[in-house]
Amino acid sequence: MSKKNQDEDIAFITALAEILQDNDLGEIEVERDRGEDSVLNVRLARNIEQTPQIVNMAPTHAAPIVTQEAYASTTLTQPAPIQEDDPAKHPGAVTSPMVGTVYLQPEPDADPFISVGTMITEGATLLIVEAMKTMNHIPSPKSGKVTRILVEDGGAIEFGTPLVIIE
Numbered sequence: 001m002s003k004k005n006q007d008e009d010i011a012f013i014t015a016l017a018e019i020l021q022d023n024d025l026g027e028i029e030v031e032r033d034r035g036e037d038s039v040l041n042v043r044l045a046r047n048i049e050q051t052p053q054i055v056n057m058a059p060t061h062a063a064p065i066v067t068q069e070a071y072a073s074t075t076l077t078q079p080a081p082i083q084e085d086d087p088a089k090h091p092g093a094v095t096s097p098m099v100g101t102v103y104l105q106p107e108p109d110a111d112p113f114i115s116v117g118t119m120i121t122e123g124a125t126l127l128i129v130e131a132m133k134t135m136n137h138i139p140s141p142k143s144g145k146v147t148r149i150l151v152e153d154g155g156a157i158e159f160g161t162p163l164v165i166i167e
Contacts, residue, residue, distance in 0.1 A: 005034070013042055020044050087150050087162040094141060096161045100131035104153040112153075114164065118146045126164055129157065142166060 012032065020028050027045040034040060087093055096102075104112040104127050113125050120126065125137045126146075148165040151157060 009040060012040070013044070016042060016044055020046060087148065087165060088160070090162070090165050092142075092144065092147070092166045093162045094126060094138070094164050094166060096129060096157045096159060096163055097138070098129055098131050098136065099159050100129040100136070100157060102151045102153065102155055102157050102163065103128040103130065103135075104149070104151075114146045114149065116146055116149060120144060120146055120166060127151070138163065140166060 016028055016030060019025070027043070029043040030041075032040040032042070088095065104114070106113070106128065113127055114120060120140045120143065122141065122143045123139045126140050127138050129136045129138055144166040146164055147167050150162045150164060157163070
């Protein structure tokens with residue numbers, strides 16, 4: 001390979017790297033025919049760090065804090081039991097009928113509609129879901145005691161998101 005070809009190849013690869021960067025590409029592959037049975041194959045790839053998507057969901061339960069002593073006392077042959085607590089499958093779960101932002105009180109300085117332990121009657125407002133600048137009061141489908149509130153005030157929710165559990 002001549003010095004001229006080497007310099008041209010370096011310039012070509014540098015230009016490809018700039019195209020890769022400027023266009024936010026993850027990979028580029030080029031085959032360059034130089035004639036006389038001479039071909040330059042170049043493949044450039046880069047790692048693009050994916051920004052994790054932030055999903056605003058209410059926690060279903062707090063994770064236990066494991067101390068060093070507790071960790072030392074567990075054995076690898078007996079894994080800790082996995083608690084499957086899906087609030088959506090609870091028979092008293094009230095789910096969101098729409099996508100929107102949830103509000104637990106009628107106004108910012110007002111008392112919340114419900115709290116854990118509140119006795120609620122069928123048809124009473126549990127919370128508000130704002131969708132497309134419309135405040136939608138979500139009624140209780142049955143009478144009972146609110147045992148869990150699964151959403152945070154001002155949080156985004158999807159259709160079918162469990163909101164509260166009434167028993």
